[in-house]
Amino acid sequence: MSLPRIQRSRGELRIHESLDELSRDLAEYVSELSEAAVKERGVFALALSGGSLIGFLGKLCEAPYNKTTDWAKWNVFWADERVVSKSHADSNYRLAKDGFLSKVPIISSHVHAINDQLSAVEAADGYQFGIRQQVKARVIDVSETCDCPKFDLILLEMGPDGHVASLFPNHAVLAAKDEWVAFLTDSPKPPPERITFTLPVINAASNVAIVVTGDSKAEAVHLAIDDVAPDCPSSPGRMVHPTEGKLVWFLDYKAASKLDGVPLPE
Numbered sequence: 001m002s003l004p005r006i007q008r009s010r011g012e013l014r015i016h017e018s019l020d021e022l023s024r025d026l027a028e029y030v031s032e033l034s035e036a037a038v039k040e041r042g043v044f045a046l047a048l049s050g051g052s053l054i055g056f057l058g059k060l061c062e063a064p065y066n067k068t069t070d071w072a073k074w075n076v077f078w079a080d081e082r083v084v085s086k087s088h089a090d091s092n093y094r095l096a097k098d099g100f101l102s103k104v105p106i107i108s109s110h111v112h113a114i115n116d117q118l119s120a121v122e123a124a125d126g127y128q129f130g131i132r133q134q135v136k137a138r139v140i141d142v143s144e145t146c147d148c149p150k151f152d153l154i155l156l157e158m159g160p161d162g163h164v165a166s167l168f169p170n171h172a173v174l175a176a177k178d179e180w181v182a183f184l185t186d187s188p189k190p191p192p193e194r195i196t197f198t199l200p201v202i203n204a205a206s207n208v209a210i211v212v213t214g215d216s217k218a219e220a221v222h223l224a225i226d227d228v229a230p231d232c233p234s235s236p237g238r239m240v241h242p243t244e245g246k247l248v249w250f251l252d253y254k255a256a257s258k259l260d261g262v263p264l265p266e
């Protein structure tokens with residue numbers, strides 16, 4: 001059973017008993033945002049992350065979404081990527097391609113992966129340049145309040161340590177403000193070399209969804225959502241608050257089990 005939606009200062013909470021219910025709700029959510037963006041702007045600019053999130057998008061490859069979605073209008077980017085070859089098991093591109101992109105008719109030139117032949121610093125620069133071109137072409141909208149791209153939707157997953165994209169707890173990359181895309185060569189989670197959207201870009205999006213499942217992430221969810229502290233570099237998930245947009249958390253009962261004041265059935 002899914003709980004009724006809960007509105008908190010840290011975003012809307014959608015809490016599901018099963019991963020199947022969560023996947024269905026996520027598919028409906030993405031589909032509604034895609035339809036609204038295509039109606040308003042003629043395109044849908046989506047940024048993906050890696051992890052089990054990709055598996056949860058599987059329902060979009062099934063009826064009715066496989067037929068009702070205007071796939072030709074989709075443009076797909078990555079909120080973070082590991083600097084490895086596209087065929088490497090650690091590649092977020094490969095994960096998304098195998099688990100999602102190869103199953104739906106998105107136009108290949110609308111899939112904007114990093115250049116995997118470059119170093120981390122070059123890949124971040126190149127990716128930022130590519131995003132700038134897509135902003136100029138109006139494929140990606142632009143923020144009214146800051147010099148940032150405004151993605152229609154950024155899909156994130158949060159790790160047990162509270163990291164989102166490749167923004168890790170207490171890492172210097174959390175403070176990056178001048179770049180849209182930053183690089184790391186010392187990620188605490190392997191592989192060490194990564195590129196990531198910076199917090200200003202994440203917080204400029206029209207919509208951000210954070211998907212979190214499993215017992216091992218319950219404490220990180222509590223620290224990111226409950227009234228425990230102000231913005232806190234030890235909880236990157238807590239630093240996500242779209243200034244002009246909406247934040248939705250997709251949780252299962254296990255991940256939600258340490259949240260204050262959420263009555264979960266026995």
Ligand SMILES: O=C1O[C@H](COP(=O)(O)O)[C@@H](O)[C@H](O)[C@H]1O
Binds near residue numbers: 051081156159165
């Ligand atoms: O390294 C990464 O991890 C997260 C997900 O964390 P996990 O501990 O749940 O696997 C992922 O969303 C991110 O894109 C990725 O690069």
